[in-house]
Amino acid sequence: MxxxxxxxxxxxxxxxxxxxxxxxxxxxxxxxxxxxxxxxxxxxxxxxxxxxxxxxxxxxxxxxxxxxxxxxxxxxxxxxxxxxxxxxxxxxxxxxxxxxxxxxxxxxxxxxxxxxxxxxxxxxxxxxxxxxxxxxxxxxxxxxxxxxxxxxxxxxxxxxxxxxxxxxSQTDPEVMAIYERLLKNKRDRVIVPIENRYCSGCHIALTPQHENMVRKGESLVFCEHCSRIHYMHEEQAPDEDGAAPTRRRRRRVNV
Ligand SMILES: [Zn+2]
The missing domain is CATH 1.10.287.1490 (Helix Hairpins)
Incomplete structure (x- = not known):
């Protein structure tokens, strides 16, 4: 992420x-x-x-x-x-x-x-x-x-x-500002996971390229349909260090 x-x-x-x-x-x-x-x-x-x-x-x-x-x-x-x-x-x-x-x-x-x-x-x-x-x-x-x-x-x-x-105090002010603007606009969750290649905010299907960008987790990726910010649940995205999914799952924020 x-x-x-x-x-x-x-x-x-x-x-x-x-x-x-x-x-x-x-x-x-x-x-x-x-x-x-x-x-x-x-x-x-x-x-x-x-x-x-x-x-x-x-x-x-x-x-x-x-x-x-x-x-x-x-x-x-x-x-x-x-x-x-x-x-x-x-x-x-x-x-x-x-x-x-x-x-x-x-x-x-x-x-x-x-x-x-x-x-x-x-x-x-x-x-x-x-x-x-x-x-x-x-x-x-x-x-x-x-x-x-x-x-x-x-x-x-x-x-x-x-x-x-x-x-x-732990947040990046720039990302925080984007988040707050989106939240003010939607009054609902604006950072949402991709689930089965669907945006869980607007429920519209996403492209594999889009999903890959999100999975890389190198930058903010916005839903092109609803402008929400996407992330992948970590257990769906084991990264290069291959850390134990159970440990990661526990840390996952419930949505
Ligand atoms: Zn969306």
Whole structure:
């Protein structure tokens, strides 16, 4: 294997773990944000529903006040009518009473309809309140759990960074820079083995010449399809000193 790749392969494993951690943390943060959003939406729905119900109550009260006035008016008309002698005036008063009675009935119908509508809205409000309570309760638990998990992720991340820093001093800066640029671009392993003459990054077949170049391990060899850096597993490539494959296998970095 091209020597400068060895320490970077170790770094790559740490970086992949770090990428996973960052993804996981983002995912957990998204869960938390979603939960906050649901709670916010429910709170907004609750206050909207409450003001709608308050408006309905106000309108019902207005109608009830009008009904009271009309009831009083009808009573007044009744008491006046009893002392009236002229038939025309009596009839006119009867007509006025009938009209007032009709107006009162219509208002009473209105009040009854509005009261039904308000009951329905109150049921909706109750449901919103229950959902909000449930979301707040589960929110407290989930928030605790997510915060703990994020703290754990950060701790693991710090450990990975420490291990990485320790290896970094052994790397060739130029090769390291190439590796980092590729990693930034792919967010996945960018130093990959050739397996059965296929790039294990993009799974496209490679030429024997390409494989030979990689096997020689004299320079960086890039996949011509996906730009990843290739290497051979060492046990597949016994070199001139013919060192024992078992010893080499143990040192192989798992991919
Ligand atoms: Zn490839």
């Amino acid at each position: 091209y020597k400068p790749l060895k320490p970077i392969l170790e770094i790559q494993e740490l970086d992949i773990k770090m990428i996973r951690l960052i993804r996981l943390r983002k995912q957990r943060q998204t869960e938390l944000d979603q939960l906050h959003k649901i709670t916010e939406e429910l709170t907004a729905q609750q206050s909207e529903k409450e003001s709608q119900i308050a408006e309905m109550t106000q309108s019902i009260q207005n109608d009830e006040e009008k009904i009271e006035l009309l009831t009083k008016k009808i009573k007044d008309l009744e008491s006046k009518q009893s002392s009236i002698k002229k038939i025309e005036e009596f009839n006119a008063m009867t007509q006025e009473m009938t009209a007032t009675e009709r107006e009162k009935k219509s208002l009473e119908q209105n009040v009854s309809n509005q009261t039904d509508e308000r009951s329905a809205e109150e049921e909706v409000l109750e449901k919103i309140k229950q959902s909000l309570k449930a979301s707040q309760e589960s929110g407290v638990e989930l928030e605790k759990e997510i915060s703990a998990s994020i703290t754990e992720i950060n701790g693991e991340g710090a450990k990975l960074k420490e291990q990485r820093d320790a290896i970094l």
